[in-house]
Amino acid sequence: MNEPTFVTLREMKVIGIHTETKNSTELTEEAKIAPLWNTYMTNNIGLSIPNQLKQAPTIAIYSNYENDETGKYMLTIGKEVVKTSDVPTNMVAQTIPGGRYAIFTSRKGVLPEIVFETWQYIWQWSKENARAFTYDFEFYDERYNDPTNCQVEIYVAMK
Template sequence: MPFRLIDREETLVAGLPVRSPRRALGKVRDPHLEKAWFAVLNGQTSGPLASTYTDYAEEVGSYYIQTVGYCCESLDDVPPGYMVSRLPAGTYAKFSVTGDDFAEIFSQLWEEIWEAERRGEIERTFTGDFEYYPHAFGVDLYVAVQSTKCGELQ
């Protein structure tokens, strides 16, 4: 799966936070995460659906915060009860995939990210990553990376 390195402006995602244990994707369901998505999908949103990964360590077995919600332009777009996750401007590796089995999609995406790391094509900064859902069957996953890796990979 090809990816592109792109420079992005600051990204704001309003939503519901879930503190999740970091584990292999697709191995364990997280009922707290499912409950948050259910609430967001049945609540008020004013932008495209998105999810952020912040405040986490690199090692499996540690924790991170996943905020599920939607992209917003300002704090004025945030309904009561939601928090805002702020991802800094910077260089991101953009991985995109489509399909109808989200567990398979996410496993495929993260395997590609880890493989790009192993090949030395990207060096993650762990300043925050996010998922953007352009339509019902697609995911764009943006991973924060060192800007020393520049250009576009096909």
């Protein structure tokens, strides 16, 4: 895995579906992330999000951290939008604050393996680097179209 690059991003507004979980739960039969992705994909949730940017990629946001990667957090899967005034029932609006982010690019490979592998690297990397544990997100653009050979970027908020 390559070292991350760093960028300063503008604020982004996102509408999507969500769940609360923790990493230890995701290793059990009580896992919530895979079922949330399944709901998003099989019900074409991305198509029902109002006011989305043209050709908006799917974004998976990690927020509301209880503490660090060991505690609870909220995962929202959705699309970037122009405004958040028309949030459909059973969805939430999130605002990813502008600021400094580290970008980790996965290798090309099979989902969800490459995402988990990249997060494992981030957890090790963050032991020596100042993560903010505010808003982190996965960015699924055209490199995600083939889930058997895709690439994902993960943006991690920095202090």
